[in-house]
Amino acid sequence: MAQDRGRLTGKSCIVTGAGQGIGKAIAARLAAEGASVAVVDINVRTAESVAAEIENAGGIVGAVKCDVADRKSVRAMIRATAKAFGGVDVIFNNAAVAEIRPFMEIRERDWQRIMNVNGLGVLICMQEAVKQMRRQKRKGGKIINTASIAGKEGFDVQPHYCASKSAVISLTQAGARSFAGDGITVNAFCPGVVKTELWEQLDKEFMKYGLFKKPGDAMKAFSARILSGKPSTPEDIVGLAAFLASADSDYITGQSIMVDGGMIMS
């Protein structure tokens, strides 16, 4: 998808989990298309460094520390963004945690940790963003959630993560129905295998459970089903993300769009 420089001019966008990986690439692309972007992460150091990088490239950005699973923190983050950029037009609920843990090894605390950030965190960010979109003068808004192929198919090596991403798809559908009357669209996108820092962690966990022998083997095995023939980079995702943030997608809501190189057809 070609980059359209002016498409997001004047738009105020939030990207959670933007301190690295997919969120970082989305923040950079939104800024390149003219948006003002709040680079949000629980890790303020990485958020600040991403914001500085984007600013140096000519973007309008701010770094905000926020734990998406903590309502107070989310409220403060949305308030700060609205104050800095005059409102909130778009929020990308992208922050998440993942881990490799076989089905029979999942303890209550593993389930709660994953669901707390990936499920509850998305719910809270959606609710608080809608409150802001409703109280500001500009009408409507866009909520875009990062789901996953793992929300469409259950993988034996991460059942709790898959359940959390199914929750994201359900929240996307329920939100689309709940907020259509406010002129707010709610969509999700589902990446497949994306080369980010996250995979370095997953790689180690695959080896810890003896599921793969050396670094890179897991990604190679998972990528075998990808019709495009290779895993993706965050840059493969950002065209769709910018489209969903723009007026070009105004007639789309409640959808969870695959961006996985044809790994899963759903």
Ligand SMILES: NC(=O)c1ccc[n+]([C@@H]2O[C@H](COP(=O)([O-])OP(=O)(O)OC[C@H]3O[C@@H](n4cnc5c(N)ncnc54)[C@H](O)[C@@H]3O)[C@@H](O)[C@H]2O)c1
């Ligand atoms: N990498 C992949 O292969 C892949 C595939 C499908 C879906 N996804 C999804 O894409 C999104 C981004 O993935 P990534 O690969 O860039 O991950 P990543 O681990 O590289 O980055 C995630 C970011 O989220 C932040 N974060 C974690 N918990 C947070 C919290 N409570 N509050 C605020 N920020 C928090 C982290 O600090 C980190 O900067 C996630 O939703 C992930 O589930 C990734």
